[in-house]
Amino acid sequence: MASTEEIRSGLADIVNEVAGIPADTVQLDKSFTDDLDVDSLSMVEVVVAAEEQFGVTIPDDDVKNLKTVGDAVAYIENAQPA
Amino acid sequence: MSSARVVVTGLGATSPVGGTVTDTWSALLAGTSGARVLEEEWATDLPARIAARVAVEPTEVLERVKARRLDRSGQFALVAALEAWADSGLADADVDHERLGVAIASGIGGVTTLLSNYDMLRAKGPRLVSPLAIPMLMPNSPAANVGLAIGARAGVHTPVSACASGNEAIAHGLDMIRLGRADVVVVGGTEAAIHPLPMAAFANMGALSRRNDDPTAASRPWDVDRDGFLLGEGAAVLVIESAEHAEARGARVYAELAGAGITADSHDIAQPDPAGLGATRAMRTALVEGGLEPRDVVHINAHATSTPQGDVAECLAITNALSGETDHVVITSTKSMTGHLLGAAGALESMATVLALHHRVVPPTINLDTRDSAVKLDLATEQRTLPVGDVAALNNSFGFGGHNVAIAFRSA
Numbered sequence: 001m002a003s004t005e006e007i008r009s010g011l012a013d014i015v016n017e018v019a020g021i022p023a024d025t026v027q028l029d030k031s032f033t034d035d036l037d038v039d040s041l042s043m044v045e046v047v048v049a050a051e052e053q054f055g056v057t058i059p060d061d062d063v064k065n066l067k068t069v070g071d072a073v074a075y076i077e078n079a080q081p082a
Numbered sequence: 083m084s085s086a087r088v089v090v091t092g093l094g095a096t097s098p099v100g101g102t103v104t105d106t107w108s109a110l111l112a113g114t115s116g117a118r119v120l121e122e123e124w125a126t127d128l129p130a131r132i133a134a135r136v137a138v139e140p141t142e143v144l145e146r147v148k149a150r151r152l153d154r155s156g157q158f159a160l161v162a163a164l165e166a167w168a169d170s171g172l173a174d175a176d177v178d179h180e181r182l183g184v185a186i187a188s189g190i191g192g193v194t195t196l197l198s199n200y201d202m203l204r205a206k207g208p209r210l211v212s213p214l215a216i217p218m219l220m221p222n223s224p225a226a227n228v229g230l231a232i233g234a235r236a237g238v239h240t241p242v243s244a245c246a247s248g249n250e251a252i253a254h255g256l257d258m259i260r261l262g263r264a265d266v267v268v269v270g271g272t273e274a275a276i277h278p279l280p281m282a283a284f285a286n287m288g289a290l291s292r293r294n295d296d297p298t299a300a301s302r303p304w305d306v307d308r309d310g311f312l313l314g315e316g317a318a319v320l321v322i323e324s325a326e327h328a329e330a331r332g333a334r335v336y337a338e339l340a341g342a343g344i345t346a347d348s349h350d351i352a353q354p355d356p357a358g359l360g361a362t363r364a365m366r367t368a369l370v371e372g373g374l375e376p377r378d379v380v381h382i383n384a385h386a387t388s389t390p391q392g393d394v395a396e397c398l399a400i401t402n403a404l405s406g407e408t409d410h411v412v413i414t415s416t417k418s419m420t421g422h423l424l425g426a427a428g429a430l431e432s433m434a435t436v437l438a439l440h441h442r443v444v445p446p447t448i449n450l451d452t453r454d455s456a457v458k459l460d461l462a463t464e465q466r467t468l469p470v471g472d473v474a475a476l477n478n479s480f481g482f483g484g485h486n487v488a489i490a491f492r493s494a
Contacts, residue, residue, distance in 0.1 A: 020147030044213035051209075 001080050002054060007073045014049045015069075018042050028070035036069075056080055085373075088259050089494065090436050091333040092170025092321030094162035094270075097430055098314050098420045101138025102165060106430075107437050109137075110445035111465055115298035115419050117312055124278045130290035132297035133276045134314035134421030151214055152227060153192035154274035158317035158426070159224030160231060163268055167232055170321035171333055172266065183236035183264035184229040185254040186319065187247035187271040189425025189481070192219030194277050224272045224317070236264040244481030245385075247271055248318070248428030249489050253342035255322050265327040270319035271429035281313060287352065291388065301422075302449035303386035303415035304393050304457050311387040314421030318429035320436070337436045338492040340372025340474065347484030354392050354480060358399030364486035365403035365476055372490040374474045376404035379411055379490075381444055381468055381475040383435040386415035387422045394456045396478060401459070403488075414462040418448045428479035432489055435477040439493045442468040 002010065012026035019042045032038040038046065047058050050072070056079040058066075066072045093103045098116025100106035109116075116134040125131045140157035141149045149157055163186070167173045195218045202210045217223060222240040229238035237258065241250035248271025255267035275281075284290045291300040291310040301312040322339050345367065347360035354361070369376065382400060386393045401408055416434050423430055438444050444466040453461065477489045 018147075018150075020145070041213045041217070048209060 004073055004077060007054065007076050008069065010053055011050060011069060011072060014046050014053065018045045018049065026069055028068065028073060030069050031067055032069065050076060054080060086260050087325035088256055088322050088339045089325050089328050090320050090322055090336045090339055091328050092166040092172070093336065093433050093436065094164065094166030094169060095316070095318040095430060095433055096136050096138060096140065096158050096161045097316040097318065098134035099137055101136070101143070103169070103433065105137070110416055110419055110434060111443065113419065113446045113448045115448060116314065117297035117300055117421060119294065119297050128278060128281055129285040130281060130292050131294045132291070132300055132312060133281070134312055135276060136316045151218065153195040153218040153223060155188050155192055155272045156218065156224040156227050158274060158315070159186050159228055159270070159272035159319070162270060162272070162317040162319040163228040164231065166268065166319040166321050171331070172321065175331060177233070178265065179233040179235045181236055181265040182232065182234045183238065183255065183258050183267040184225050184234045185239040185241060185251040185258070185267055185269045186225035186228055187241045187251035187425050187429070188221050188224060189242070189244050189247045189273055190275045190280060191221035192223060193275050193280060195219040197277060197279055228268060232268060234268065243485035243487065244483050245422065245424050245427055246479040246481035246485040246487040247425035248430070249432065249477065249479040249487035250344065250428070250485070252320065252339070252428065252432055252489050253344055253487055256339055256342050259322065259324050266321065266323040268319060268321055269429070270317060271426035272317035273424040273426040274315050275424060276313060276315050284313065289389065299449050301388045301418045303384070303388045303418050303447055304454050304461055305450050306452045306454050308388040308390060308393065310389055311417070312421035314423040316423055316430065317426050318433045320429065320433060335494040337439045337494050339489070340374060340492040341368045341490040342371060343367025343488045345486045347486065349484055352482050354395045355484070356391065356395050358395040358402065360484060360486045361396060361399035361478065361480060362402040364488040365399065365478065368476060368488040368490040372474070372492060374490055374492065376407040378474040379404060379476055380473040381435070381438055382411055382413045383431045383438070383475070383477045384413055384415050385478040385480045387417055392480065394454060396480070397457045397459050408459055411460060412444045412462050412466045412468065413459050414444050415447045416445055418450070428477065428487060428489070431479070432477045435475045435491055438468065439473065439475050439491055442470065444468060
């Protein structure tokens with residue numbers, strides 16, 4: 001299982017790849033839309049890439065609750081296979 | 083329709099022979115071919131394994147994240163449009179965005195995005211289909227992205243008429259200005275269809291040259307040994323504006339966009355009318371709309387794709403359109419060097435026509451070793467100069483479906 005920091009770091013690389021946002025600014029307290037300027041289509045790309053990388057499933061209904069990087073990291077942490 | 087004069091004030095291109103207008107024009111004058119053998123594994127089994135890829139990859143020019151959100155055709159269009167926009171001087175000017183339009187065509191649209199997402203769907207399922215696939219693959223995507231980049235709000239359009247699309251976009255922009263809907267329109271065409279599916283399909287129609295062992299000799303308009311066209315890719319964009327608007331801001335004018343003629347053959351879905359009647363009417367209409375006489379025309383950048391039928395039919399149409407007054411007309415096919423850019427062809431060749439009038443020099447047709455005896459016109463096999471004074475030139479584009487679009491330019 002990946003640690004919190006490993007998940008944050010992996011997610012930061014994905015956000016950088018998809019949206020061009022510097023990875024070191026992708027911190028737990030940041031809002032995807034308000035702070036990082038990740039639009040809705042890019043968010044779908046981020047979620048799908050995260051599913052692939054961390055071996056989890058994030059249903060569309062849950063994606064709308066992932067407001068901050070911390071929300072996403074916590075969701076992935078809980079959803080990871082034991 | 084007003085008879086407002088419309089002028090060309092900006093040019094941009096990314097083509098098989100150059101990543102900019104300057105590099106493209108130099109290469110065309112030098113007779114440089116952009117053809118090469120496709121080394122990709124997918125090309126191995128294709129009957130035609132040659133093409134003319136862009137000289138400079140758009141990902142070397144565009145910002146990475148911007149590029150990944152665009153189909154390859156959109157990348158080409160944006161590169162060419164930004165060059166044209168800067169070249170016009172409007173990038174740094176106070177522009178009325180509600181009077182600024184876009185008409186950028188594509189013959190085939192985002193075919194590589196469509197097919198790569200289908201590959202992903204088959205391999206990994208629907209979840210992995212990109213949420214950006216639709217805004218990338220829709221045929222209006224290049225025009226829309228150019229419109230976003232420059233803030234065009236007068237209307238953003240994507241005419242589609244196969245290989246006549248680029249010229250139809252120029253004609254559409256001309257109409258927008260003459261109808262009073264815009265003062266400035268960014269017009270052109272883009273195409274990115276070098277992919278095994280369209281290449282297999284074109285080859286199976288018998289449309290592509292199979293000169294796989296000698297790619298730079300494959301595109302040979304009017305030569306007796308021509309055996310089909312060479313597929314090219316890229317984009318070209320022109321900034322056109324009302325002469326009044328251009329004069330008010332002291333813009334540099336390359337040429338006047340004098341008129342356009344659009345006709346349809348209603349003859350066959352893929353074959354040109356062998357008598358070239360539709361093409362003849364397109365050229366005549368462009369001249370009439372531009373207030374020009376056959377004797378004004380000193381140069382034609384022909385559609386001439388290097389197919390057995392089309393090249394000859396076009397020459398017949400030229401002779402008829404000019405009522406036989408062809409002795410003073412220097413004709414060339416820049417496709418001999420760039421290959422056929424389909425929906426971008428008219429735009430790239432209109433750019434070459436504008437530059438020919440501006441610099442008074444015509445690029446050569448390469449590979450014309452033994453001309454087809456059916457062709458009696460003055461074909462430029464080397465660089466040729468054009469006379470000084472008030473002269474005109476035509477650019478022809480014809481497309482599957484029987485579309486004919488001729489554009490008439492007058493020297494500035």
